[in-house]
Amino acid sequence: MTTIQAMKRTEFTNSAKRKVRESGKIPAIIYGKAKESQPVALDSIELIKTLRDEGKNTVLHLDVDGSSHAVMLYDMQTDPLKNEIIHADFHIVDMQADVQVEVPVHLTGEAQGVKDGGVLQQSLHEVTITSKPGNIPQSIDVDITNLGVNETLYIKDLSTSPNYQFTQDEEQVVASILPPQQEEEIDSGEEQEPGQPENEEGRENSEE
Numbered sequence: 001m002t003t004i005q006a007m008k009r010t011e012f013t014n015s016a017k018r019k020v021r022e023s024g025k026i027p028a029i030i031y032g033k034a035k036e037s038q039p040v041a042l043d044s045i046e047l048i049k050t051l052r053d054e055g056k057n058t059v060l061h062l063d064v065d066g067s068s069h070a071v072m073l074y075d076m077q078t079d080p081l082k083n084e085i086i087h088a089d090f091h092i093v094d095m096q097a098d099v100q101v102e103v104p105v106h107l108t109g110e111a112q113g114v115k116d117g118g119v120l121q122q123s124l125h126e127v128t129i130t131s132k133p134g135n136i137p138q139s140i141d142v143d144i145t146n147l148g149v150n151e152t153l154y155i156k157d158l159s160t161s162p163n164y165q166f167t168q169d170e171e172q173v174v175a176s177i178l179p180p181q182q183e184e185e186i187d188s189g190e191e192q193e194p195g196q197p198e199n200e201e202g203r204e205n206s207e208e
Contacts, residue, residue: 001070002050003061006030009039017087026085030062030069032092040064044085055138057101062090070095072133093133100167101136102126105174109145113177118149123173127155131164144175152176 009020009027017027025041042062050058051073062069071090079086093099104126114120127140140158147153156170 001059001061002054003063003068004042004046004050006040006042006062006064008065009041012039021086026088028088028090030064030071030090030092032069035092038064042088047088048085055104057103057136057138059093059095059133059136060090070133072099072101095133097132098130099133099136100128100130102128103137104139106139106141107144107175108141109143111144111147111177113147113149113151116149117180118177119180120144120175121178122175124155124175127158127174128167129164130167135163137161137164142174147175147177149177149179 006028007025009016020027020041021044024044026044026047028040028042029037030040031037040062050060056073058072060071060073062071069090069092072093073088074091075089076085077087078084105122105124107120107122111118111120129136129140131137142153142158144153153174153176154170155166155168155172155174158166158174160166
């Protein structure tokens with residue numbers, strides 16, 4: 001597990017939080033069932049790098065003035081203009097108790113149906129699982145190499161693991177291969193005479 005150093009916060013005004021951010025840290029809070037909420041600040045670059053490398057469901061050790069807490073990121077607020085984390089909530093976890101989390105679904109391989117001209121449609125980009133905190137996968141990788149045109153992959157088709165269980169409806173669609181799109185030609189059954197139509201009103205001018 002990654003350990004990130006954190007420091008207690010004793011001032012909670014907006015100006016104090018702004019000073020924390022200007023120093024390169026993120027205001028955050030740690031909480032749990034048997035612990036009072038504890039405001040802290042931690043290095044923003046270190047947190048962002050850890051989440052990028054290990055995923056949002058990783059278990060972190062937050063070391064607060066020598067006291068270590070096993071936590072998971074519960075929520076975070078971001079500045080949409082600067083694309084920066086401006087606040088984070090961490091929940092203390094019991095490593096022996098199941099938690100429910102959403103995990104990204106990554107499709108791997110080139111589907112046979114796509115090679116045959118079909119169109120890949122991914123309907124589900126995350127799945128919900130229950131798992132011990134230390135067993136949560138960073139992603140669920142799904143090999144679609146053998147998926148053909150008009151074939152569908154459901155949650156029930158995904159590989160199972162003793163480390164986690166899917167909690168969603170097993171009939172939920174993960175991905176499918178749509179048939180190639182074909183232009184339909186409208187045939188009125190009448191043979192059209194060549195030449196320019198007499199009445200152009202209401203027709204689109206293809207040259208415009």
